[in-house]
Amino acid sequence: MFRYLVLLFFSTLSFSQTHTITGVVSDDINKPLESANVIAKPLQEKANLKFAIADNKGRYRLELDKEMKYEITVSYIGFVEEMLLLEPNSALVTYDFKLKPTGEQLKEIVIKHEFKPIVVKKDTLIFDVKSFANGNERKMKEILEKLPGVEVDKNGGVTVQGKKVTKMLVEGKSFFGGGSKLAVENIPADALDKIEVIDNFNEVGFMKQVSDSDDLAMNVKLKADKKKFVFGDVEAGAEAGNEDNGFYLAHAALFYYSPKSNVSFIGDLNNIGKRTFTFDDLMRFGGGMSTFLSGRKSLTNLYSFANDNTDLVQNKSQFGAFNFSHDASSKLSVSGFSIFSKVLTASQTENTNEYLQNSSIAFENKIQNGDNRSVLGIGNVKLDYSPSTKEKWYYNGQYQSSTNDISSTINSITNLNSSIFETINKADNTAIKQYIEWHKNYNLNHTTTFVVNQAYEKNTPQTQWFTDQPFLAGLIPLQDDYSYTIGQIKKVKNNSVDALFKHYWILDNFNHLYTNMGNNYGASRFETSEKQILTNGTVNDFASAGFGNNVKYQLNDAYIGLEYKFRIGKWTNKPGLYLHWYHLITEQKSGEQALSKTLFQPQWNSDYEFNKSETLNFTYKLENGFPQVSQLAGQFTLQNYNLVYRGNALLQNERYHSANLRYSKMNMYRGITWNAMASFTKKVKTIRNEIQLDGINQFNTPILSDNPETNYNVSGSVTKKIYRFSLRINSSMGWFNYFQTLNNTTTSNGRNNQKIGVLLKTAHKKWPGFSIGYTKGFSQFSGLTKSNFQTDALTADADVTFLKFWTYKLEYENLKNTNNNNQSNFYDIANTSLRYQKKNSPFGFELSVNNLFDNKVKNDYSFSDYLISERTTFVLPRVFLFSISYKL
Numbered sequence: 001m002f003r004y005l006v007l008l009f010f011s012t013l014s015f016s017q018t019h020t021i022t023g024v025v026s027d028d029i030n031k032p033l034e035s036a037n038v039i040a041k042p043l044q045e046k047a048n049l050k051f052a053i054a055d056n057k058g059r060y061r062l063e064l065d066k067e068m069k070y071e072i073t074v075s076y077i078g079f080v081e082e083m084l085l086l087e088p089n090s091a092l093v094t095y096d097f098k099l100k101p102t103g104e105q106l107k108e109i110v111i112k113h114e115f116k117p118i119v120v121k122k123d124t125l126i127f128d129v130k131s132f133a134n135g136n137e138r139k140m141k142e143i144l145e146k147l148p149g150v151e152v153d154k155n156g157g158v159t160v161q162g163k164k165v166t167k168m169l170v171e172g173k174s175f176f177g178g179g180s181k182l183a184v185e186n187i188p189a190d191a192l193d194k195i196e197v198i199d200n201f202n203e204v205g206f207m208k209q210v211s212d213s214d215d216l217a218m219n220v221k222l223k224a225d226k227k228k229f230v231f232g233d234v235e236a237g238a239e240a241g242n243e244d245n246g247f248y249l250a251h252a253a254l255f256y257y258s259p260k261s262n263v264s265f266i267g268d269l270n271n272i273g274k275r276t277f278t279f280d281d282l283m284r285f286g287g288g289m290s291t292f293l294s295g296r297k298s299l300t301n302l303y304s305f306a307n308d309n310t311d312l313v314q315n316k317s318q319f320g321a322f323n324f325s326h327d328a329s330s331k332l333s334v335s336g337f338s339i340f341s342k343v344l345t346a347s348q349t350e351n352t353n354e355y356l357q358n359s360s361i362a363f364e365n366k367i368q369n370g371d372n373r374s375v376l377g378i379g380n381v382k383l384d385y386s387p388s389t390k391e392k393w394y395y396n397g398q399y400q401s402s403t404n405d406i407s408s409t410i411n412s413i414t415n416l417n418s419s420i421f422e423t424i425n426k427a428d429n430t431a432i433k434q435y436i437e438w439h440k441n442y443n444l445n446h447t448t449t450f451v452v453n454q455a456y457e458k459n460t461p462q463t464q465w466f467t468d469q470p471f472l473a474g475l476i477p478l479q480d481d482y483s484y485t486i487g488q489i490k491k492v493k494n495n496s497v498d499a500l501f502k503h504y505w506i507l508d509n510f511n512h513l514y515t516n517m518g519n520n521y522g523a524s525r526f527e528t529s530e531k532q533i534l535t536n537g538t539v540n541d542f543a544s545a546g547f548g549n550n551v552k553y554q555l556n557d558a559y560i561g562l563e564y565k566f567r568i569g570k571w572t573n574k575p576g577l578y579l580h581w582y583h584l585i586t587e588q589k590s591g592e593q594a595l596s597k598t599l600f601q602p603q604w605n606s607d608y609e610f611n612k613s614e615t616l617n618f619t620y621k622l623e624n625g626f627p628q629v630s631q632l633a634g635q636f637t638l639q640n641y642n643l644v645y646r647g648n649a650l651l652q653n654e655r656y657h658s659a660n661l662r663y664s665k666m667n668m669y670r671g672i673t674w675n676a677m678a679s680f681t682k683k684v685k686t687i688r689n690e691i692q693l694d695g696i697n698q699f700n701t702p703i704l705s706d707n708p709e710t711n712y713n714v715s716g717s718v719t720k721k722i723y724r725f726s727l728r729i730n731s732s733m734g735w736f737n738y739f740q741t742l743n744n745t746t747t748s749n750g751r752n753n754q755k756i757g758v759l760l761k762t763a764h765k766k767w768p769g770f771s772i773g774y775t776k777g778f779s780q781f782s783g784l785t786k787s788n789f790q791t792d793a794l795t796a797d798a799d800v801t802f803l804k805f806w807t808y809k810l811e812y813e814n815l816k817n818t819n820n821n822n823q824s825n826f827y828d829i830a831n832t833s834l835r836y837q838k839k840n841s842p843f844g845f846e847l848s849v850n851n852l853f854d855n856k857v858k859n860d861y862s863f864s865d866y867l868i869s870e871r872t873t874f875v876l877p878r879v880f881l882f883s884i885s886y887k888l
Contacts, residue, residue: 040071055670120612124199170257173262270317273312375403410641423466449501486532630647648703670720672721673719724763778791813828850881
């Protein structure tokens, strides 16, 4: 049926006659004017504006309606505008514009032209929303999807010309910590005026030329009537015909903006598997650390709070978020946010596992049912103080608390026996994080930065295992009993204080010298204990058999570094050399271990700018990574019903090289965008687990070896506009080679993957939105055994507006998995909706259907060094939901 819908769609498209005109924009000495704006204004009512931007050779291309009269205007900063009047059915197909300089020296650029669909500056793209919207869009996401070079994925992540947006701003201020999903899925489309994309973004204006930030920010400019206005929408829905006990959805997004203050609230309540924010957004919320100090790992488990998840048999979500900012004075502004999330889920999976590289191959059929209750609260406040235009202070404080209550039942059936394991896990996590930043610009040549970052985390997971017969024979000291109950308590405390002082010295326009001094201090306490509680009330403490950890851990990293930035023509380089003094101390039952090392760590960053729309970037680093406290804990720890782990107190640092190469090109004359990236990582000293496998039981311990690990990744995409369609081809390849020791045998292993995909979608705002894509994937594993897997994924989306007020949407995915025995499984999922809303009415009505085909399960394959698994996951059933929305 779906294929007939596709054919019907294409058969109903009408192709209007077009007139293409091309040419070159140059100055009066024939020098091309890159990024000149070419605007074709129709001289008839209700006709669309056409535009183009000249490429690096000054070339432009306009596709105009043949029977329309146009006024074509070309403009470029510092030059006099030139205009051409194009009559209907004109035979003109090429025309060159030569602009004359104004002769004025402008200190500040002010653009007064009425129509500027896209303005290109050195590191900023500005999109005029009204030039791309058709008026039927509801949310910011639907606007972004129509901007050239901009893509929004299903999780709300935004990329521009292949680069990910890392900071989301509204009117120049951070929106909920900078997360993208909350913005794109909640800000009303009719509130948007312009979208600014700012590369190498830095909050501190005078730091921009020296900070070398890799952040890409998107700043939303609101319409004039929304800058002191309450706007937003509310929505409520229930399962059609079953409002009392069925599925439901309630959502509110409310915003107040004024020149000095803004307040935002987002609330969500549903049981259809919809999440309000992604894990990337949550990590940004929970970061609470200065961007000048990165790399500090967080142990708080937040995965259960983010990402849409219908791969469950039950999923209830409650979410509330509050964001504010206020300019207390011309020098001080206060901002902050608070997050509350409560998630209740139930899952059901079935696995067929084949454990390899045993003395004999072991098989396991595993049926697992789980329930999870997770509650999260985050509060964050930030002070921004500017005593002068050359000095900036920041203070940021955050408190975070979460609880996770997990229960699961596993029925494990092997070729030897059958066991049932019940697990109850409770974890309380607390974190307090704060930092202070100071930036000072003394003159045109000297700037300094000083940052102090402090973080405290406390995690206390408690686990109980219940089973009907002995397990992990020879690995845990069980006493015979009628039934078996094992209790485990973990306590993990982490405290860190990091400081950095950096001086920026601008020697001249082509040479900069940066000096760095800093210290990173981290202290951890790691405690574990396991006990068997017998049915007669006595306790069998596993401590006498080598279980139970009590580890004190301190790692101090003092460093100095020098970076030299120089520019030769279009080529900018920044080599750097850092000297680190590492000192690691651990105290535990096996004794005290101390490790001191002095290490040089070089790095290099290189950028070549062919022109404003074509760049090449290369980065290289030699880094060292020291083991975490759990890896150094020398006593045994029970990890799972079939896994025991013991750390290694003698571990030292990993050492690895990493390099990245990125190429980006956008040519609006040819309607084509290129993006490519290659990365390479080589570990010359590697920490990897040694595995002892007996049937399904495993014992793991980490070792440090000189066996190298190499990881290569190459990915790229090309997007081409063909008539009024957009064709995208993307591909990725990865090669991971490493050594693994399993049952005292060390083998060279390889994990490789390849993927290629094609996507065709309409690219005309008057046409129905439609896309269809196909992706083919291959995965291979080679070691003592070999495995090969393939995936075939077909996706399609439709967004059709008809009879003015009706909008129909369809999302379809078909996935086929094939294993190395040429056995296949597949599933297809479709979601659809029909919405009615008059253009000037605040009310909207929608009927949506999730899991249209009422699939019960999803199937997939996976593999590792010693395991091949086929998994069946039970999913939410088909849901009919009728909802009413009201737009303020």
